[in-house]
Each structure stands twice: as structure tokens, then as C-alpha cells.
Amino acid sequence: xxAIIDYGMxxxxxxxxxxxxxxCETAVTSSPEEILAADGAVLPGVGAFGDAMRNLRETxxxxxxxxxxxLGKPLLGICLGMQLLFDESEEHGRHEGLGLLPGxxxxxEGDYKVPHMGWNELTFAQASNPLFEGLQPGYVYFVHSYHxxxxxxxxxxxxxxxxxxxxxxxxxxxxxGMQFHPEKSGELGMALLRNFTRLVPARSL
Amino acid sequence: xxxKRIIPCLDVKDGRVVKGVNFVNLRDAxxxxxxxALYDREGADELVFLDISASVEGRAxxxxxxxxxxxxxxxxxxxxxxxSSTDDMKRLLRAGADKIGxxxxxxxxxxxxxxxxxxxxxxxxxxxxxxxxxxxxxxxxVFTHGGRNSTGIKALEWAKEAECRGAGELLLTSMDADxxxxxxxxPLTAAVSGSVGIPVIASGGAGSARHFAExxxxxxxxxxxxxxxxxxxxxxxRDVKDALRAEGVNVx
Numbered sequence: 001x002x003a004i005i006d007y008g009m010x011x012x013x014x015x016x017x018x019x020x021x022x023x024c025e026t027a028v029t030s031s032p033e034e035i036l037a038a039d040g041a042v043l044p045g046v047g048a049f050g051d052a053m054r055n056l057r058e059t060x061x062x063x064x065x066x067x068x069x070x071l072g073k074p075l076l077g078i079c080l081g082m083q084l085l086f087d088e089s090e091e092h093g094r095h096e097g098l099g100l101l102p103g104x105x106x107x108x109e110g111d112y113k114v115p116h117m118g119w120n121e122l123t124f125a126q127a128s129n130p131l132f133e134g135l136q137p138g139y140v141y142f143v144h145s146y147h148x149x150x151x152x153x154x155x156x157x158x159x160x161x162x163x164x165x166x167x168x169x170x171x172x173x174x175x176x177g178m179q180f181h182p183e184k185s186g187e188l189g190m191a192l193l194r195n196f197t198r199l200v201p202a203r204s205l
Numbered sequence: 206x207x208x209k210r211i212i213p214c215l216d217v218k219d220g221r222v223v224k225g226v227n228f229v230n231l232r233d234a235x236x237x238x239x240x241x242a243l244y245d246r247e248g249a250d251e252l253v254f255l256d257i258s259a260s261v262e263g264r265a266x267x268x269x270x271x272x273x274x275x276x277x278x279x280x281x282x283x284x285x286x287x288x289s290s291t292d293d294m295k296r297l298l299r300a301g302a303d304k305i306g307x308x309x310x311x312x313x314x315x316x317x318x319x320x321x322x323x324x325x326x327x328x329x330x331x332x333x334x335x336x337x338x339x340x341x342x343x344x345x346x347v348f349t350h351g352g353r354n355s356t357g358i359k360a361l362e363w364a365k366e367a368e369c370r371g372a373g374e375l376l377l378t379s380m381d382a383d384x385x386x387x388x389x390x391x392p393l394t395a396a397v398s399g400s401v402g403i404p405v406i407a408s409g410g411a412g413s414a415r416h417f418a419e420x421x422x423x424x425x426x427x428x429x430x431x432x433x434x435x436x437x438x439x440x441x442x443r444d445v446k447d448a449l450r451a452e453g454v455n456v457x
Contacts, residue, residue, distance in 0.1 A: 013301040017276035047326040080326075113427065115328050115373050117404050119208045119250055119457040139208060139457040141281055143303075143328040143373070162207055184281045184303060186245075186457075 002200060003038035005065065006030045007055045009045045015078065018183035022194050032064040040200035041068055045080030049089040049105065049146070052080055053097065062098060069100050074174045074199045082170065082177030083148055091146050100175060102151035112163050115145045120160040120180075122168055122188075129157050129171060131195050140168070140185035140192075148179065174199060208457045209421045209449065210250035210428035211442055212406060213435045215240060217286075218257045220266035224432065238273045244435070245278040247442045250457060252278070253306065253376070253430060256286035268300050275301025283331055285376070291320050298325060306376055308333035309349040312356055312363070315370060322371025330374075331406075332367040336360035336393055337380040345393055352380050360393070361400050368401045375401065376430065379409040386412030386434070394424035406430050414440055414448035421454050 004016050006028050016026045019042070027034060035041055043065060045052050056062040069075050077085045086097045089105035097105070108114045119139040124132050142160065148167040150156050158169035160180075169192075170177040176196060182189035216224045221235040233239060241252050254274075256267045264287060271284055284297050285306025294305045305325075311318050311332050321330045335352050336345040345360035364375055377397050379390030389410045398405040404427035407420045411431035420426045434440050446456045 013272065013299065014275045014303075017301070018279070021276075046329065047324070113402055113404050115403070116207065117328065117374060118210050118427065121206070121208075142207075143281075145327060145373075181281070181303075184279065186279050190279055 001025045001027055001038050002040040002042060002197065003035045004028045004042045004044060005035060005061060007045075007052070007059055007061050009047045009052045009055060009080065012044055014183045015042055015044050018190065018193055019197065022190070022197055024197050024200075030059060030061065032060060035061075035064050036068060036071075038068075038073070040074040040197070041065075041076070043075065043077040043081035043084065045078065045084065047080060049080065049083060049091040049097070050093065050095045052084055053095055056084070056098075065098060066100065069175050072174050074196065075176065076196050077177040078183070079144065079179060079181055082179050083146065085170070085175065085177050086148055086150070089146060101155055101170060101172060101177070103149050103155070105146050105148050107146050108162070110163055115143055116147070116162045116166065117143045120162060122158045122160055124158050126157050130199060131157065131169070131171060131176060131192060133195055133198075135188065135191055135195070138188045140180040140182065140189050142168075142180045144179060148177075206455050208250070208455045209426075210406075211248075211417065211445055211456070212251045212253055212428055212430040213244045213249050213442070214253040214255060214408070214430050214432045216255050216257050216432070217267065217270060219260070219263040220270050223257070224436065237270050238277050241274050241282065242277045244442065245280050248446060248457070249280060249442050251280055251428070252282040254282060254284045254286075255306075256284065258287070268296055271297055271300040271302050283376075285331070285333055289314075289317070291317070291324055294321050294325060294329070298329060304329050304331050304374070306331040306333045308335065311367065312347065312349050312358065315366065318367055318370040318372055322373070327371045327373035330372050331376050332372040332374075333376040333378065334360055334363060334367070334397075335378045335380055338393070345396075348380060352383075361396060364397045364401050368403050372403060374404045374406065376406045376408060382410030383408070385410050388412060388416040389420040389424055389426070389429065391419060391424040394420055394426050398425040398427070404428065412439075414445045417445050418449055418452040418454055421449070422452070
């Protein structure tokens with residue numbers, strides 16, 4: 001079973017539907033016990049970084065997510081959920097993140113449109129990662145005003161180009177994050193989700 | 206490089222697509238979910254549902270349409286029409302909509318833009334602007350209630366205010382071009398797109414693939430929206446994208 005962590009920040013339905021279409025058993029849940037018992041988990045999220053961290057702290061789910069990751073079970077952060085994996089964000093002030101990946105989240109700055117919104121092309125930085133098995137890079141759907149700067153090059157799995165190289169996929173062990181919305185990214189998005197679910201122990205699928 | 210987006214728009218009333226839809230491969234041309242899935246397969250980059258229901262029941266039905274659509278398609282979709290509170294937004298977003306379009310309510314209560322962006326994030330809030338050239342002013346004026354009521358507000362000023370209040374995107378409809386099929390309103394689109402730092406979806410006037418190329422180059426739009434030319438298969442999304450590629454416009 002894949003737990004979709006419900007901490008009051010958005011797009012749960014489309015993520016769970018996408019996983020169900022891939023044949024996964026899912027549960028949208030805010031119960032720490034249920035999350036920790038799951039074989040894999042997705043940390044979704046839209047909205048503001050500070051609000052999201054406050055919700056996670058108030059519900060105690062910040063500790064749950066960290067514990068889940070420490071168990072080595074596959075965990076996928078999507079969009080804001082990916083940004084939360086990092087140390088800190090400068091969105092509306094300075095906010096501490098979950099600290100599962102070293103790095104910070106900064107605003108797009110420049111003479112171009114923000115948010116970075118729409119379909120943009122991935123470049124695989126580490127094509128041999130199991131997440132990319134059988135896949136060719138292509139277009140996925142982004143919508144974000146802040147972007148992550150991972151401290152470690154080895155955590156960066158894919159980038160896209162928006163007036164600079166932009167972090168698109170990060171990963172460390174069984175921990176993954178996608179800045180774009182795989183559940184809204186056509187066939188490639190679904191294929192990336194499918195590859196993630198393949199990392200989840202087979203008995204649960 | 207970020208690609209330009211092609212967005213079909215569906216008018217939905219009491220849970221059914223209204224206005225002509227002329228597809229052969231559909232069991233039921235009035236089912237918004239089935240049409241949405243078809244456009245997804247055809248390569249649409251996003252979808253817009255405009256809820257034109259006049260009743261409470263009709264709006265409740267829309268929630269169910271959104272829920273079903275979210276399970277069927279793999280592209281983002283915006284829901285607009287009759288949304289007047291952050292509670293309305295929450296219900297639609299929880300049901301699976303990716304973005305919320307607000308028009309008349311935003312003019313009446315600009316705080317709705319601010320509050321929506323603060324609570325749900327700027328990326329969810331699309332401010333829809335219906336604009337018409339005002340010859341006396343020598344610039345464009347905002348209209349509400351589906352283009353029936355003039356507001357005395359300048360479109361460029363409202364566009365900037367919407368951005369300041371946290372809108373993530375503008376859906377700009379030219380009332381002068383709408384329905385003409387003579388092409389998008391390039392001066393309006395370029396003026397608005399050039400005066401804000403958020404993406405602009407151009408709407409109104411699309412009649413051919415060529416019109417999309419113009420609105421992305423001369424009109425400086427980030428996305429182009431159309432309804433009837435897609436519904437009547439006058440032009441397919443594939444045709445538009447092929448034409449854009451030939452013009453050197455980056456599309457998915």
C-alpha cells in the first residue's frame with residue numbers, strides 16, 4: 001500500500017487516482033501509524049512552504065515523514081512536497097524544511113515570467129537511476145515560483161531549463177522528489193510514477 | 206525550453222457540455238469527462254472548464270464532474286465560472302481541479318485573489334479578464350458577467366493589480382475578437398503580456414492554426430485557448446502544434 005500523506009495541502013485526489021490507474025493500492029491518510037505501516041509514501045503539496053511546514057509540525061507528521069524516510073522505504077515528494085525535503089526555503093521569509101536533503105529553495109529571480117508554468121523538457125542528469133528505466137526524456141508539467149538548489153550534485157537526477165538549469169528530479173537512496181506534477185504530465189509523468197511504484201515492495205502492489 | 210500551451214475550453218452546464226461539440230468518436234458528446242479525456246489524448250496541454258450553471262444543483266454537479274475528470278486525465282485543468290469564495294475554491298481543488306478561474310467575483314472583491322493565492326498558492330489562481338477596446342480611452346476596458354457589464358476599469362491596470370494580489374496567471378479574453386475567428390487580439394494580448402510578469406493565456410478569435418502562431422510571437426502570449434474550432438474539428442490540436450513547430454514555436 002502507498003500512503004498519500006494528507007496534511008491539508010492539496011492535490012491528493014489526482015495523485016491517488018494516478019496511482020490507482022497504475023494498479024496500486026493507495027490510502028490518503030493523516031494517520032502516522034498508517035503511514036509508517038505503508039510500503040511506500042507520497043508527500044504531495046501545493047501552496048506555501050511555510051504553511052505546509054506549519055501543518056506538518058502541528059500534526060506531528062514532520063516526524064512521521066522523517067521516520068518513514070529513515071526506514072528506507074520509497075518516499076516521493078511532489079512539487080511543494082519535493083521542496084519540503086530540503087533544509088530550508090526563502091518563500092515569504094525563512095522557513096526550515098524537513099532536512100532530508102541538503103540544500104535550499106529560492107525564488108526565481110530575473111526578467112522573465114514567474115511562475116515557471118507549463119510543459120518543459122527534462123534532461124536526465126543520472127540516466128542510470130532506476131526511476132528512468134526504459135524512459136526517454138520528454139516534456140512534463142511544471143508550476144512553481146521557487147526552485148530547489150541541492151547542495152550535493154549526486155542528489156540531482158534531472159533538470160529542466162528555465163533561464164537557468166532548474167532542479168526537476170532529486171533522489172537519494174529510496175527518497176525521491178519531483179518538482180513537476182507527474183500526475184499531470186501525460187505519459188512520461190505516468191511512466192515516472194510507475195517506475196517509482198516499482199521500487200515499492202511488490203507484495204503491496 | 207518552456208513550450209507554448211494549447212488549451213481547449215469546455216462550457217459546462219448542469220454537468221453537461223453545452224455549445225456545439227461535433228465529435229464522431231464519442232459515445233456521448235455532452236459528457237465533459239469523456240471530452241476531456243479525448244482532448245488529453247489529442248495532445249491538449251491543459252483544459253479549462255467553464256461552469257455556466259445558474260443553479261446551486263448545477264454547481265454541485267460540477268464538483269462531481271471535476272472529481273471524475275481528475276481521475277481520467279493526465280493534464281492540468283482549470284475550473285472557472287461562478288466561484289465567489291475561498292470555500293468554493295477549496296471544494297473544487299479538493300475534488301481535483303488544478304487551478305481556479307475567477308472573473309466577476311475578483312472585480313467585485315479583489316481580496317478574493319489575495320486570499321486565494323495566500324491559502325492555495327499563486328499557481329492555483331487564474332484571474333480571467335474580459336476586455337473590450339474603449340475608443341474614448343484609447344485602451345481596453347474590463348467587462349464582467351460574461352461581457353454584459355462595463356466596469357470603468359482599465360484592463361492593463363486590473364491585470365497589474367491581479368498580479369500584485371497574487372494571481373499566478375491571467376486568462377485574457379478579447380470581447381472584440383471573440384467569436385470572429387479572425388484571429389486573436391494581438392495588440393491587447395501583447396499589451397497585457399508585456400505589462401505583467403505572470404503568464405498570459407490568450408482567448409477569443411482563434412480560427413486557424415496560423416492564429417496561434419501569431420499570438421505566441423506578435424501577441425507574446427504564453428498559452429492560447431479556443432473552444433469552437435476544436436469542438437467542431439475545424440482544426441485539431443495536432444494541426445495547431447504541427448503548424449507551430451513549422452514556425453519555430455516550441456510546443457510539446
